[in-house]
Amino acid sequence: MHPPSELLPQLLNQPFTVAEARAAGLSRRRTRARDLVNHCHGVRAPATTQNSLLDRLRALTAATGAVVSHLSAAVLWGFPLPLALENVAVVHLTSDPGRRAVRYKNVVGHQQSLEPDEVVAGAWVRCTSPLRTWFDLADILNLDDLVIAGDFLLRRRNPLTTVDALDAFLAGKRGRPGYRRAVRARALMRANTDSPKETELRLLLTRHGLPEPGINVPIFDETGGWIQDPDLSYERERIAIQYDGAHHADPGQRRSDIFRDENARDAGWRVVVLTQTDLDPLAPGMTPTAVTRVRAALEERGWTPEPGRSPRGSAPASRPYDTNGR
Numbered sequence: 001m002h003p004p005s006e007l008l009p010q011l012l013n014q015p016f017t018v019a020e021a022r023a024a025g026l027s028r029r030r031t032r033a034r035d036l037v038n039h040c041h042g043v044r045a046p047a048t049t050q051n052s053l054l055d056r057l058r059a060l061t062a063a064t065g066a067v068v069s070h071l072s073a074a075v076l077w078g079f080p081l082p083l084a085l086e087n088v089a090v091v092h093l094t095s096d097p098g099r100r101a102v103r104y105k106n107v108v109g110h111q112q113s114l115e116p117d118e119v120v121a122g123a124w125v126r127c128t129s130p131l132r133t134w135f136d137l138a139d140i141l142n143l144d145d146l147v148i149a150g151d152f153l154l155r156r157r158n159p160l161t162t163v164d165a166l167d168a169f170l171a172g173k174r175g176r177p178g179y180r181r182a183v184r185a186r187a188l189m190r191a192n193t194d195s196p197k198e199t200e201l202r203l204l205l206t207r208h209g210l211p212e213p214g215i216n217v218p219i220f221d222e223t224g225g226w227i228q229d230p231d232l233s234y235e236r237e238r239i240a241i242q243y244d245g246a247h248h249a250d251p252g253q254r255r256s257d258i259f260r261d262e263n264a265r266d267a268g269w270r271v272v273v274l275t276q277t278d279l280d281p282l283a284p285g286m287t288p289t290a291v292t293r294v295r296a297a298l299e300e301r302g303w304t305p306e307p308g309r310s311p312r313g314s315a316p317a318s319r320p321y322d323t324n325g326r
Helices: 018-023 053-064 070-077 130-139 143-153 163-171 179-188 196-207 251-266 289-300
Strands: 036-040 043-046 091-095 107-111 119-121 126-128 226-228 232-234 239-243 270-274
Touching: 053 070, 053 091, 070 091, 070 126, 070 130, 126 130, 130 143, 130 163, 130 179, 143 179, 143 196, 163 179, 196 232, 196 239, 196 289, 226 251, 239 251, 239 289, 251 270, 270 289
Parallel strands: 091 107, 239 270
Antiparallel strands: 036 043, 119 126, 232 239
8 A cells, every 4th residue: 555645835734624635736535545634524634733622623613714712712812710621622613693603523613793803813723802702701600710710811910901901892792691790700800810819719708708808919128128929918907818839839939938928927917828728618618717817817917897797608619720839
């Protein structure tokens, strides 16, 4: 059996449609050769290419002309998602209302109108913009997860949008599916976070009746020298809250953390260091240790609950996120 003929350069290392292959001079038999894989009907790719999510998306969008959306777009943008959703093999694609929704195995096809600025053309695929992707997640995620994803949009480093742009976008979605939950999430979203765990911890504290802490507010010593930007803090009570993820166990990072916190304590701050164990209740219905420890620190510094203020129900168990240890 003769080996298949070499592919043309424009067909190497990427998916291509059968129509593109025929236009390049490949025979029907060549498109069925063993060195090509069939990601979906009408699309081929060299077997040497990696079978990653991006490869699948490139193949599917090449065959359908659809836009990557919803959870698939969220993964491409790097949104923090519960691991149960982030690792799902199902692909989400959106087509214009005038076109039939995509129907393939392990594909969820959507039909919806997308404004020109709601589609971003990347090097390999077109996907929904960060704002549109977040809005589409309103019908998929629970409220806390939607807030966490929204805070990611407004994160301190390399934000994907601005508060003004977010509010203007939402104003134009009034009455659309998902609008009400998106508005509820917007009321809880805050800018300048560094990690999903900051958001999760903030929501946990406020849900249990504690005042809302500041986010990454810098601490200075009496000479004006910078000490640290704690994850969360209460300036009036001079309480700094740090969430230490897995990477804080590194010896070098641990030494840096100790130096950081000792400087804050020398400046008169009470430092509360929390980990994932503190966010998880020991048993259903129990108050997480994070809440009891922060409440004790607040009371130690003279804080008292507002009259009539009570926790807004028990907090849900914290969800796993791939946060790289933060």
